[in-house]
Amino acid sequence: MGRWRDGTGTLRVLGDGAQGAGADAEEDPEGAAGAEGAARRTVDIPLTIAASYRARARGLLGRDGLTGALLLTPASGVHTFRMRFAIDVAYLDRRLTVLDVHTLRPGRLGRPRFRSRHVLEAEAGALARWGVRRGVRVAIAPGPSAPPPPSVR
Secondary structure, X not given: OOOOOOEEEEEEEEEOOOOOOOHHHHHOOOOOOOHHHHHHOOOEEEEEEEOOHHHHHHOOOOOOOOOOEEEXXXXXXXXXXXXXXXXXXXXXXXXOEEEEXXXXXXXXXXXXXXXXXXXXXXXXXXXXXXXOOOOOEEEEEEEEEOOOOOOOO
8 A cells, every 4th residue: 555645646436345236236227226326336536645744734724615535644533623614524444444434514623533544534425425434445546746845955
């Protein structure tokens, strides 16, 4: 898996293995099984990776919205103090399996989760649309890294 750097990437929801060609697929040949159908299709979600202390501390502060998702790594908890909008928070373990998902309104403190190594943030309601829920695995494909900070001599 390796360490990530600040930059961009792509988030892909892999599922939990219980989905796919199951009973729902037989009953609904068009594939419009609501949330279950949405979880089966592959969606590439734009991702911003915050791996440095400075990027994690800044997070979503000062933003009016978010396109895609933000990955805080390493992290085990978040807060929404001084934020302008509600967010969905998914706590991920080392293998990028979702441990828990919560929606936090501005001015709230999310409790740190045991075994959580990464936190995925998105606008409220986005994680449910993408099929991200407890037990689902995600994959992260890093994109171009942010340029290194200028050296000061």
